[in-house]
Amino acid sequence: MSERAAKLIFWVGTLSSLALFLGLTWDTHRSFAALTHADKLDANVVAGKHVFENHNCNDCHTILGFGGYYAPDLTRAYKRLGEDAVRLRLASPEKAFASSYRKMPQQHLTPVEIDRLVDFLRWVGGIDNHDWPPQDSDTRWKASTRRLVGGAAMSPGAALVSQEACLACHALGNAGEHRGPRLEYIATRRDADWIARYLADPQALTPGSTMPKFDNLSEGQRQAIAEFVASLAEGRTP
Amino acid sequence: MNFKSQRVAYPYFVVALLLFALQLVMGLYLAFNYFYTVPQAVVDVFPFSTARAMHTNLLVLWLLLGFMGATYYAIPEETQSELAWPKVAWAQLVLLTGTGVAALVGFLFGWTQGRPLLEIPSALDVLVVIGALMFLANVGVTILKARRFTATQGTLLAGLVFLAVMYLFGMPFYENLAIDWYYWWWVIHLWVEGAWELVTAALMAFMMIQLTGVDRKVVEKWLYVELGLFLFTGLAGTGHHYYWIAAPKYWLWVGGAFSALEPLPIAFMLIDTWRSMKDSKRPQPRLTWVYVIGMAVLHFVGAGLFGFAHTLPQINYYTHGSQVTVSHGHLAFFGAYVLLNLSFFYFAIPRLKGFADGRYDERGGHWGFWLTSSAVVGMSLAMAVAGVLQTYLERVQGQPYIVAQSPMRFWMLIVFLHGLLVLAGALLIIKHLLTLRPAPARSGA
Numbered sequence: 185m186s187e188r189a190a191k192l193i194f195w196v197g198t199l200s201s202l203a204l205f206l207g208l209t210w211d212t213h214r215s216f217a218a219l220t221h222a223d224k225l226d227a228n229v230v231a232g233k234h235v236f237e238n239h240n241c242n243d244c245h246t247i248l249g250f251g252g253y254y255a256p257d258l259t260r261a262y263k264r265l266g267e268d269a270v271r272l273r274l275a276s277p278e279k280a281f282a283s284s285y286r287k288m289p290q291q292h293l294t295p296v297e298i299d300r301l302v303d304f305l306r307w308v309g310g311i312d313n314h315d316w317p318p319q320d321s322d323t324r325w326k327a328s329t330r331r332l333v334g335g336a337a338m339s340p341g342a343a344l345v346s347q348e349a350c351l352a353c354h355a356l357g358n359a360g361e362h363r364g365p366r367l368e369y370i371a372t373r374r375d376a377d378w379i380a381r382y383l384a385d386p387q388a389l390t391p392g393s394t395m396p397k398f399d400n401l402s403e404g405q406r407q408a409i410a411e412f413v414a415s416l417a418e419g420r421t422p
Numbered sequence: 423m424n425f426k427s428q429r430v431a432y433p434y435f436v437v438a439l440l441l442f443a444l445q446l447v448m449g450l451y452l453a454f455n456y457f458y459t460v461p462q463a464v465v466d467v468f469p470f471s472t473a474r475a476m477h478t479n480l481l482v483l484w485l486l487l488g489f490m491g492a493t494y495y496a497i498p499e500e501t502q503s504e505l506a507w508p509k510v511a512w513a514q515l516v517l518l519t520g521t522g523v524a525a526l527v528g529f530l531f532g533w534t535q536g537r538p539l540l541e542i543p544s545a546l547d548v549l550v551v552i553g554a555l556m557f558l559a560n561v562g563v564t565i566l567k568a569r570r571f572t573a574t575q576g577t578l579l580a581g582l583v584f585l586a587v588m589y590l591f592g593m594p595f596y597e598n599l600a601i602d603w604y605y606w607w608w609v610i611h612l613w614v615e616g617a618w619e620l621v622t623a624a625l626m627a628f629m630m631i632q633l634t635g636v637d638r639k640v641v642e643k644w645l646y647v648e649l650g651l652f653l654f655t656g657l658a659g660t661g662h663h664y665y666w667i668a669a670p671k672y673w674l675w676v677g678g679a680f681s682a683l684e685p686l687p688i689a690f691m692l693i694d695t696w697r698s699m700k701d702s703k704r705p706q707p708r709l710t711w712v713y714v715i716g717m718a719v720l721h722f723v724g725a726g727l728f729g730f731a732h733t734l735p736q737i738n739y740y741t742h743g744s745q746v747t748v749s750h751g752h753l754a755f756f757g758a759y760v761l762l763n764l765s766f767f768y769f770a771i772p773r774l775k776g777f778a779d780g781r782y783d784e785r786g787g788h789w790g791f792w793l794t795s796s797a798v799v800g801m802s803l804a805m806a807v808a809g810v811l812q813t814y815l816e817r818v819q820g821q822p823y824i825v826a827q828s829p830m831r832f833w834m835l836i837v838f839l840h841g842l843l844v845l846a847g848a849l850l851i852i853k854h855l856l857t858l859r860p861a862p863a864r865s866g867a
Contacts, residue, residue, distance in 0.1 A: 197654030237536025249743025
């Protein structure tokens with residue numbers, strides 16, 4: 185190969201890739217407003233992003249999959265956990281993760297800071313990023329829940345317990361966590377109807393409970409979970 | 423060493439090596455956090471996030487100080503003239519090291535910009551920019567005064583200017599998180615798969631010319647081809663970070679296609695380095711080649727192969743932001759940039775100390791290389807196992823994050839144990855480099 189040919193490879197390779205990259209960058213900027221719902225990106229969301237950065241949240245958590253890998257991804261945290269559970273984690277991490285093997289620092293956030301972080305996470309949760317992450321995708325893994333139920337490999341209630349990540353707080357067999365009561369023992373004290381009502385609004389039945397609301401589920405789905413939980417207690421005494 | 427001002431490279435190397443050791447200690451603490459439950463009282467004062475900010479900033483700081491020292495060594499040789507302002511080079515080292523230390527102490531007290539790898543607060547960013555300008559001015563003026571231009575130093579200077587300009591994109595506050603990450607990658611990706619590759623290619627070309635005595639024309643001809651391939655794949659390849667940030671769907675095609683080609687220039691560099699060694703007309707210490715070839719091989723495996731494994735969007739959808747990324751990141755940074763710096767230190771320090779023909783006493787040095795390199799490979803494999811577990815349990819099965827992490831903790835213990843070996847090996851290397859002695863007289867020679 186001549187030196188001339190080598191220089192030609194350098195210039196053609198570099199400039200063609202640069203032109204494509206800058207052209208697409210320009211086009212991407214035209215699309216960001218629609219894809220990120222920039223109309224909903226108000227001063228509160230921006231203030232929330234400042235709080236998010238000031239407390240270096242991103243060096244433990246990922247968001248959009250970037251950052252530390254030490255704590256759950258926050259892209260869809262608002263949708264996954266619900267607002268109550270997000271607030272509990274922000275205000276009292278030492279309680280929320282009291283029995284977890286991994287802790288979150290108590291950062292002494294002010295109530296306003298918590299409000300703004302919630303605004304920020306709500307906005308992030310709504311952006312259109314091609315349905316990532318898969319674990320929070322309605323169309324991806326909730327489809328696998330439907331397949332399990334359809335194939336009778338699991339009862340609908342068990343599938344919902346898995347889908348709603350109940351085991352992130354409760355234990356079942358040797359799986360899950362110990363933040364809330366063990367699922368097998370709940371129905372030794374309560375019946376299925378009570379559990380279904382409790383799922384809709386835990387505070388109404390047990391003021392001060394740290395359990396998040398599951399009012400995003402339909403009544404039928406809450407009943408299915410309650411009946412599954414009740415079935416676990418058969419033959420057990422409190 | 424033919425020029426007195428090249429001496430300023432040595433303190434850069436010393437500071438870089440000390441920061442390297444500190445970086446590894448912080449890394450061990452991070453791995454420890456993964457398998458051991460650190461109590462709430464400790465987490466409140468010194469969380470994982472602070473340790474991670476220190477680990478990553480130390481990495482960037484020492485690698486850049488190493489590049490700068492290497493540049494101060496190479497530029498006088500390339501221009502055949504003394505550095506324009508050796509004292510400015512000293513002041514720059516003091517300024518950048520001081521800024522780095524201030525940033526690390528600041529992190530302990532929560533003074534941060536809060537964006538991964540770019541945590542240094544804006545006030546200190548200004549000092550970093552001043553340091554970078556001092557550096558570029560010093561190198562630029564030296565080249566202009568000497569009026570002797572080579573492709574190698576042109577590439578080096580272009581890489582360094584490119585590196586400095588990209589840093590600016592990481593400084594502002596972006597209101598929109600998607601746009602924030604868009605330009606965050608202009609810093610991180612265009613550094614490691616752009617500017618730093620230019621610096622690497624230039625320093626490798628410089629070392630090859632000096633080590634082997636192969637004709638400069640031949641080395642620099644292949645340098646053009648290598649750079650063309652690096653920039654062709656690397657620039658548009660930035661798109662592999664834009665799959666899931668709320669950017670248009672065409673990035674899945676562009677990022678996937680261009681980044682799938684990214685192993686090619688690295689393979690090219692590996693073959694080129696191997697050929698140069700075979701064509702070498704000058705005998706060199708064996709350890710020098712162990713480092714240079716070790717760098718080329720692990721650069722290819724860590725950046726090329728481990729990167730390729732999860733760069734296609736169909737795979738990346740499930741692996742993105744998991745320990746798979748961590749595994750790739752560690753082996754790639756070690757193979758490409760840690761070993762490049764160490765190779766250059768082994769090349770330059772004997773010459774700075776005026777040993778005959780750049781020969782040195784290799785005893786002890788081989789242990790450091792093999793212990794560190796094999797431990798980093800083992801560590802990355804353990805991280806990869808944890809990453810595959812996470813990908814399957816959390817991403818495919820949909821288990822809650824903390825439930826999926828549970829079986830990964832064993833593998834993070836394995837990571838920690840390998841980390842201890844990495845630290846031990848690195849300390850051997852650092853001690854060997856800082857106490858380098860001339861080669862023992864050959865018997866019968």
